[in-house]
Amino acid sequence: MSKRTLVAVFEHEADLMRAVAAVRAADLKIDDVYAPYAVHGLDRALGWRPSRLGWACALGGMSGAIFMLWLQWWTSAVSWPLNVGGKPWNSLPAFVPVAFEGMVLAAGLTTVFALLAVARLRPGKKTRPIVPGVADDRFALVLEEADAAFDAAAASKLLRNCRAVEVSERVLEDEFSPLGAPAGAARTRLRRRLNYLLLLLLAVVVAMVFLTLPDPSRPNREFFPDMAHSPAYSSASANPNFPDGKTLQSPVPGVLTQGQSPLHYDATDAEALRAGRELRNPFSAKDAKAGARGALVFQTYCTPCHGGGGLGDGAVALRGYPAPPSLVTGDTTKMPDGQLFHIITYGRVNMPAQSGLLSPEDRWAAILHIRSLQTPTAPKSIEAKP
Numbered sequence: 001m002s003k004r005t006l007v008a009v010f011e012h013e014a015d016l017m018r019a020v021a022a023v024r025a026a027d028l029k030i031d032d033v034y035a036p037y038a039v040h041g042l043d044r045a046l047g048w049r050p051s052r053l054g055w056a057c058a059l060g061g062m063s064g065a066i067f068m069l070w071l072q073w074w075t076s077a078v079s080w081p082l083n084v085g086g087k088p089w090n091s092l093p094a095f096v097p098v099a100f101e102g103m104v105l106a107a108g109l110t111t112v113f114a115l116l117a118v119a120r121l122r123p124g125k126k127t128r129p130i131v132p133g134v135a136d137d138r139f140a141l142v143l144e145e146a147d148a149a150f151d152a153a154a155a156s157k158l159l160r161n162c163r164a165v166e167v168s169e170r171v172l173e174d175e176f177s178p179l180g181a182p183a184g185a186a187r188t189r190l191r192r193r194l195n196y197l198l199l200l201l202l203a204v205v206v207a208m209v210f211l212t213l214p215d216p217s218r219p220n221r222e223f224f225p226d227m228a229h230s231p232a233y234s235s236a237s238a239n240p241n242f243p244d245g246k247t248l249q250s251p252v253p254g255v256l257t258q259g260q261s262p263l264h265y266d267a268t269d270a271e272a273l274r275a276g277r278e279l280r281n282p283f284s285a286k287d288a289k290a291g292a293r294g295a296l297v298f299q300t301y302c303t304p305c306h307g308g309g310g311l312g313d314g315a316v317a318l319r320g321y322p323a324p325p326s327l328v329t330g331d332t333t334k335m336p337d338g339q340l341f342h343i344i345t346y347g348r349v350n351m352p353a354q355s356g357l358l359s360p361e362d363r364w365a366a367i368l369h370i371r372s373l374q375t376p377t378a379p380k381s382i383e384a385k386p
């Protein structure tokens with residue numbers, strides 16, 4: 001469809017705004033306005049209703065959120081259910097972050113593509129500006145010559161009074177529909193009804209807040225308790241997630257837990273001798289930091305039995321526990337570090353295993369301290385350090 005129009009060109013934003021106001025006051029029909037940038041307040045001055053892009057954005061966002069909720073439910077509860085600490089597979093609170101991000105992404109993309117679609121823009125599209133310069137430093141106001149009563153001369157005069165630099169009559173092919181059009185009565189009614197609905201919703205929410213006021217003498221309400229309380233399984237009610245009904249599954253052979261360093265020796269004296277041949281202390285005697293750590297470890301974990309000087313006169317030994325041999329004289333001096341590590345790790349006879357209490361590093365550091373006790377200049381007892 002083509003239409004007859006009157007096109008006025010302006011050099012300044014303020015002139016354009018004044019012309020828009022004057023034209024509307026004169027009851028002339030504005031077809032569209034072209035500007036090189038977004039002129040703030042122009043849509044309001046034109047009396048256009050707000051862009052419908054907000055609806056596209058809301059719809060896109062909602063679809064994104066729903067899709068992500070569905071996808072998470074499907075992946076974690078239907079297609080590949082993985083049991084994590086007995087938590088339910090289908091759990092809304094865990095799905096919220098991804099659903100939110102999906103909503104934002106879909107809302108943004110939908111808005112951009114809706115704008116391109118409505119404006120019929122696509123890559124490589126050739127557009128002729130309505131007048132040269134509207135993409136640069138000119139503003140164009142297009143009036144529609146709706147009927148024969150349109151007085152082009154009077155309108156031109158009005159526009160020139162508003163400092164239009166150029167006014168010309170033109171026949172336009174209708175290929176570009178503006179995003180906004182004057183609000184219809186039906187739309188206004190619809191919008192008003194929607195507002196009432198939102199008001200009602202607000203009232204319900206406020207009422208709910210008062211109805212569910214917390215009672216301090218009782219525990220709070222729980223809305224999604226499934227993340228707080230995992231189901232307790234027993235022999236009576238087996239865990240349905242595993243064929244054997246047990247929640248704690250034995251680890252797959254060869255798997256190491258985090259921080260675990262396996263020791264490839266059995267708990268026998270022969271293996272202790274082998275460890276003595278093969279293992280080396282990772283710390284050197286000159287390592288002051290490891291030495292200090294070793295002293296602290298020994299003070300804390302070993303003195304109760306071995307005594308501060310390693311003589312086997314610890315408090316529990318003096319009160320009846322089988323006294324350990326002196327670490328300073330005798331066998332220990334001849335044992336290589338690896339063998340001591342084996343003994344400390346697995347224990348021996350009345351010496352309890354320390355692997356559950358001390359990391360491998362701390363065990364090696366304690367050996368460093370035993371060695372320092374064995375040197376003739378070593379102090380016979382160490383003071384506890386703060």
Ligand code: HEC
Pocket residue numbers: 297298301302303304305306322323324325326327330331332340343344348349350351352354358366367
């Ligand atoms: C509950 C008391 C107790 C504690 C705690 C203890 N030990 Fe022992 N330890 C013993 C006893 C008892 C023996 C002797 C074991 C035996 O008869 O073979 C021993 C033996 C040893 C030996 C071998 C000595 C040798 O000459 O055969 C070493 C090395 C040793 N302990 C190091 C340590 C270190 C290091 C710690 C601290 C991380 C420690 N022990 C903690 C009681 C203890």
